[in-house]
Amino acid sequence: GGKVYKLGLSLAITGPTSDAGNPYAKGVEDYFKFVNETNILGDDKIDCTIRDDQYKTDITKRNFEEYLDDGIVMYLNYSTGSTLGLKRDFEEERIAVLPASYHAGNLDDSNYIFLPVASYSEQLVALSEYVAQNHTDGKAKVAMFIHPSAFGRGPVDDAKKAVAAGLNLEIVEVVEHGKDLDNSAMLKRLMSKDVQYVLCHTVQSPVATMLKDSSRLGLTAKTYGEQGKLTFLGVHYTGGNDLIALAGDACEGYFWTCSFNLTSEKGEGTTKQLALAQLYGRDDKAANSHNYAAGIMVAQVATETIKRVKAKGKKITKETLYNELNSMNGANAYNPYTTMGPVTYSKTDRAGVDMLQIYSVQNGVFKKIGEPMQSKFMKKIK
């Protein structure tokens, strides 16, 4: 018999953000099942415990303690709050962590957190760059529509830094939204301040409500950057199929950055993703979710790391896995089928996939806009 490697994932399967957490959990679960059934690690198996933490740091901590008691070798986490909150524990335990939160702050004062893809900050700055580049006359006036939490606020400062570093746009306002039923007031206010672009960093449902209101008020730009109208753009968790489900026609022309391949753009990766989903009987909704892809992706990275350590004939421990992750660059970069580009980690760079794809909603599906790109200003402000 082979060995069993223990991993743990704690995430919000219920509670806030569970609309993302749910498919994410499915992705992780399915991929590990697939690994075990198809003997990707030979005789060895991966045993990944998945536990709900309802988006609460306290429960996450308890789950983490239990995983430690169980002897996990790598940890998969989810929320921004808990990743930040457990940072010190990760340091003390010297355990590599792959969170679903791409918050740039996860990387500060910490050596063990590995962001799977480019940070929110990088995504938001990249979007800002896109706006600045494609804006035709003068300085683009931008508002930010932000989730009222650590998750939402993190990238705002970086965007401001980018502006200070010479990015040619003006951030007119940063709005932290609430649970509004009607965003008319806010949209009108933005219009009154001549705002032309709204950069969103929150979750889907408030964006959907805003898009609907904007379209009702006739404020949505028909084409990118239309004068006197609003063009909406957003970061990872603002988009996806759920946004289309919620906002319907109102989200036509919405711009979105994502580091994952979407099933609406057929490719080798998405075919595999759909096959995996079909193998384990997932419904269409989960199968096509980019959060499902994100879940698969962290499982892929974990599996790949274990595989490489094994290949070197070393014991699988927290330490060897950590070191292996750090050497995942250059020729050793790993290319999972789920992402836009390769995953690269090093002692100095712990954001995995650096490539971003901009998508836009056209006729009810997200379509690629241009080629995968990388943020330039993010390097400047670091």
Next chain:
Amino acid sequence: MGKNLLEVNNIEVVYNDIIQVLRGVSLNIPKGGIVSLLGTNGAGKTTTLRAISGLLKPENGAIKEGYIKFNGTDTTHLMGTDIVKMGAVMVPEGRRVFKHLTVNENIIVGSITRKDGSAKIREDNELMYKHFPRLSNVTNRMAGYSSGGEQQMIAIARALMAAPEMLMLDEPSLGLAPLLVKEIFDNIQKINKELDTTILVVEQNAKVALAISDYAYIMESGKIVLEGPSKELQDNPDVKEFYMGITKGGKRKSFKDVKSYKRRKRWM
């Protein structure tokens, strides 16, 4: 006087499964009559009325023995609503008007169990103000602000709106000034005559109760200890002394002279 409308046979009532309050109470109420039920505090008069009107349950009480028949039907284990529908309505102790409803709304609520059409109900509603003219001045006032006497009238009118065959009153004179007591009891008598409503009245004020009733029961510690036509009881020396405060000489005895010792009642 006709046959018995209500027949209470040897009932025993227990609260909270342990506190036995009634120990074999039997009553007979003839159709169209007025019967009064007297007794000391805690004797179980209120409990008896609750038992008859099916309202023991909310107080966590239950009838353990015996039966109650109303109009020939066994109602021992029926719920309050059904008993009201059958025509026995109680005016509870302490009036219990709906404080935040207007006087008229209080009265209208009484008709909730009736099925005989809104015209008839409206007619009865008018009739109540004929019986209790005092209320017609305050129809739209919140009942909670009415005086004690008015509240008692509201409670009686409310009960009458159910067009009951039998009306049970629990201490209607409670806290009322002498003139009002008189008015209320005159009304009770009138209702008995004009609407042909059978009446069971629980009272502490033995004088007025015996004056209007045909028959009376006296209750102590959960048992009926004395019964008879009201006329006879009025002359019973014990009743006279203990319930009406009249000395052997026939004079009212002064409260100033109450002694600290107690004479034993002969029925005990």
Next chain:
Amino acid sequence: MSANSWLATGNFHTTYRQEQKTFFTSLDRSVFTLFLLILFFWPLLFPLSNKYMLVVDNILIAIVAVMGLNLVTGFAGLISIGHAAFVGIGAYTIASFCRTIGDSHIIVTHFWPVLILISGFVGAAFGALVGLPALRLKHLYLAIATLSFQMIFQWVINFMTFFNQGQTIFVGRVFWFTGKVGRNDHYLFWYYIILVIVVLLGFGVRNLLKTRYGRSLVAVRDNDRAADAMGINPGLTKVYAFALAGFFAGVAGALHAYLYRGVGFESFTLHESISYLAMAIVGGLGTLNGSFWGPVAIKFLDLQVEHLSEAAGQYLPSSMNLATALKPFSFGLVIVLFLMFEPRGIANWWRIAKSYTKLWPFRY
């Protein structure tokens, strides 16, 4: 009293003072002492894993908080839907120290007992402040006022940069006579600290309830107008009840901060307030021992359901959310069933059991 106090079976009181005693018989006292000894020694004999020790510590903290909630809601009858916010006030008192003087400043790491006490008083101060509406508001109106406080608390923490906008504020490791309390001893260490606090506060409450300070709480619950006529200032009593609850909550919050070595606002949301209420009710409102039963029961249930839903997740088609659904479902179901069939809480079972043993073998 009979000559041999061990054989005393009834209440033989010859003075009223004897009736005030905490333990009526020596047997009672001995059983209790034994119980305490067990509480102190079991972790040494049967060491638990970190996770379970954390759970146990958590239960003890919840007991502190629920004792407070029980005083204001159970004894004084003032429904508080903002108790977690008070707990949060305690935790954020510690966090404020960490923010201003640094999370490994000697005051934070060495003088933690003082900080815990301070947190209690800060909690009490806020309790009194939030209790002020009780001077005018009653019943649900008051309950919703406390809900408002909860919401305002969340908003303030979430938006103020001083509080790190709700993100975790770290708290350093504390020192004991033996030096720094390290990772491995952390949960055990706090177990003993919290246990001592629970025992002290428990006796405090028990004594309080025998005196006018406790009775006045019950008086305003049952009938505040009559209380007024009996010379009890109902307004002041209500404010005082909130302050008391605030104190307990503040202490619990401080303990929470130290135990988790960090303070983040998710630990003090409306949902937590509601679980504190659930604990108080399931335990038994208006009883002291209910404050112990409730947290134990609810946290234990939580754990069991987690296991159950995990087990279920393995066997059921994973395309169903059944495993995740099980948790809120069974949590709700237990609360509802409990209230439907035992609205007076576990404390009532305790009472029944006790009266049974007293009468045994003579039932009735």
Next chain:
Amino acid sequence: MAHLTVSDVTLSFGGLKALSNVDMIIEPGLITSIIGPNGAGKTSMLNCISGFYHPTRGDIFYKDKKLTNSSPHQVSNMGIARAFQNLELFSGLSVLDNLLLARHQNLKYSFLHAIFFYGKASRIEAENRAHVETIIDFMELEPYRKSLVGNLSYGVQKKVEVARALTLAPDILLLDEPMAGMNQEEKEDIVRFVMDIQKEKEITVVLVEHDLGVVMDISDQIYVLDFGEVIGSGTPEEVAQNPKVIEAYIGED
């Protein structure tokens, strides 16, 4: 000197005048009764004295202290106790606890004493209990000592109501219809209590009662209210002769 002076008190609720220009003098050591039809303002008068209502106009003095705007607990602390017309008991508590509670103001020990329950607190609580037991004896409530007040019959609850007011050991006792809902025999008992209270404990009693027999027999002084106004006052004999009183209240017999 008069114990309690009510001078020119008016109390209005919106348009309704519950009391208008009422003057009353309550002499120490006597039984003063207030009678009148329902809604005449008797309870309102007691409410004004005990601080539940504050007169719209006029003043109330106790000895030299003005208590017009005091709140109920302040009045109670001055030594004026009150039994309510509609039961206002702590219905979830036992009779004993109801009485223990009433002694709140007389128990002087600090919060710290209470928490640790040492010295003063425990001694004073024991004394408190002893005091309450004498009242239970006095009012013959022994059988009900430990029963929940809410489960007692109306009459017994009324008795507890009076007992609780007595427990306060007041100078003045305000009784609002203590005999409502009692039969002759029980009324006699209560009368005996009231008279004993007055004689033995030298407590001034203010009595509101509808039973004229009782009022006429035991009062030293009677005030008759009707529609919020004093329509007659004096000794029982004087009042009984007053035609206005007969018309408004007593009726022709």
Next chain:
Amino acid sequence: MSYFFQILVSGIVVGSIYALAALGLVLVYKSSRVANFAHGQIIAAGAFITYYLTVGLGIPIFFSFLVGMIITFFLAMSVERIFLRRLIGEPIISVIMVTIGLASIIDGLIFITPFGTENFSFPQFLPQTPLTFGGVSISWTQLVGVIITCLLIGAFSWFFKKSTVGISMRAVSDDQFGAMSVGISVPKVFGLAWATAGLSAAAAGCIIGNITGLNFETLQAFGIIVFPVVILGGLDSILGAVVAGIIMGLIQQFASGYLDGNFGLNGTGDVMPYIILLIILLFKPHGLFGIHEIERV
């Protein structure tokens, strides 16, 4: 100026939806003095049932609105029968806690379905072009929402004021024993109260679902948001719910229209209702229209 008016109109629209969501809470409170913390879940259930009828079973949308309301009516009624009936006469806090537990149970049940975590939206059935008057625009969805709200609220107001059953429901909340003595069946009244609350909740759920899309978290959060509304209006007043709903809607819209993003403030729309509530309660402890408890000693 159109800025101001747009905010005003939006405030009123949002407010009337609050009012409708709050209505169910008022209905239950009015007859049983119970604050229902599971109201948000019932709103969500109503919305999802309707969604299922339209999309899953393909019933025409107006018809499925009706059917959805009726189903929720019976659903809420059975909730009362199963869970709350035993608790008649128990302390209010126990009953409140039962509703909290109930909320959790319904959460669990909804989590079994895809509705618990995923997002959906109703098919579009109303014209998409908004109605615009002088620069102020309102969508058809909002307009229909406001009209349904007005109709339902008008109907319930009449019911409580005039019909004998309505009056008897109020009577029960005043004095249960007194109500039983005149033959009112208290359990029936409670069942009816819950049922009508369910009906209004379903209506609210559909309207909100049409505006924001169907997201369980969002829908269920209404159960809490309505509390400041009903308290401000006075727990037992339907009129109060309407007025307070609109006030809250306006506060939120004006807060987010004028405060947010201006003074370094943000998210004020979420907290202002609670602050305003506290301030108003200081002056009107029974809310704007709540009846004053008649307390005569």
